[in-house]
Amino acid sequence: MRLRKSLRNAMLVMLVSITALGISFFLYIRWFMEVRAGLLELARTLNLDGDRILAPETFSVVLTLSVLVGLILVGLSVIYFYYRRALSLYRVQRRFFRSFTHELKTPVASIRLYLDTFIRHELPREEALRYLGYMKQNAERLSEQIEMILNLARIEGGVTPLAPEPVDLGRKIQAIHASQPHLAVLSLVVTGEKDPLFYPVDPVLFTMVVTNLMENALRYNDSDKPAMLVNLDKREKDILLSFNDNGLGLQKKHLKSVFRRFFRANPMGPTPGTGLGLHLVGHLVRMHKGRIWAESDGPGRGSTFLISLPLKKRDLAKNEKKNSDNRR
Missing domain, CATH: 3.30.565.10 (Histidine kinase-like ATPase, C-terminal domain)
Structure with a gap:
């Protein structure tokens, strides 16, 4: 549910950004046309060649608008790309935590079950040793998982130096x-x-x-x-x-x-x-x-x-x- 809400929020932000981009582009063009019309009117009043005067400005404005629009599009693309990566990592982490929680709970539950059996029943020596063997296996499995996490944290954190x-x-x-x-x-x-x-x-x-x-x-x-x-x-x-x-x-x-x-x-x-x-x-x-x-x-x-x-x-x-x- 939370994942869907995050996705909807991201899509809403993207939609608002694109809408704002379209409105900005429209206002830029409208502003440019109004300014150009005013300058042409001024040039006619002064008996000047308007096309020769406005040609450099026209190119500058168009180039500026193109660069700004390109930068906005690149920015939106980068934001969307990193959002998708973060979303993918979030999904993978959720799967990991579910799996790792299961990996921790299973041996603990097994050990607890065998301990309850020892408490409630008087077991023959052979059967007790068999159960103790199962408990040892589960304890080793639990230890391995914890050791894996600790090793990864130490190594990625640079705590473990390389001694070749x-x-x-x-x-x-x-x-x-x-x-x-x-x-x-x-x-x-x-x-x-x-x-x-x-x-x-x-x-x-x-x-x-x-x-x-x-x-x-x-x-x-x-x-x-x-x-x-x-x-x-x-x-x-x-x-x-x-x-x-x-x-x-x-x-x-x-x-x-x-x-x-x-x-x-x-x-x-x-x-x-x-x-x-x-x-x-x-x-x-x-x-x-x-x-x-x-x-x-x-x-x-x-x-x-x-x-x-x-x-x-x-x-x-x-x-x-x-x-x-x-x-x-």
């Missing part, structure tokens, strides 16, 4: 996968360069990037055997990391939108989410001066997320030195 150090990218990706038990279901294969590929990244932030991509590959996947293939390719000017999964895939129209804040390809789908994971990933990659984009052959055909990290001469020198030390 040379890291063997292939080994780091494998270590991230191995260190998180909930990712064990995802089969991971890392291919690419024969020699270790070192690059200066912030280990903590890079872990967040890789973890989010792996969790997405696992969450949005209906395969019996979720899998991800990571390929590392050192090129002339950059290092290209590709994360290819066998998940649900993406429609072509969503490939650029997935990195927007609060965006979800299927907000009404059964898979929970806040639409912040890939937005955070994109922000972290940009902090490393890199680029990230998505590719997919369509729904049901998996997705590929590609990260390009720029190579500088000193990065190449450090990489060669590391490889030389490893061979020794």
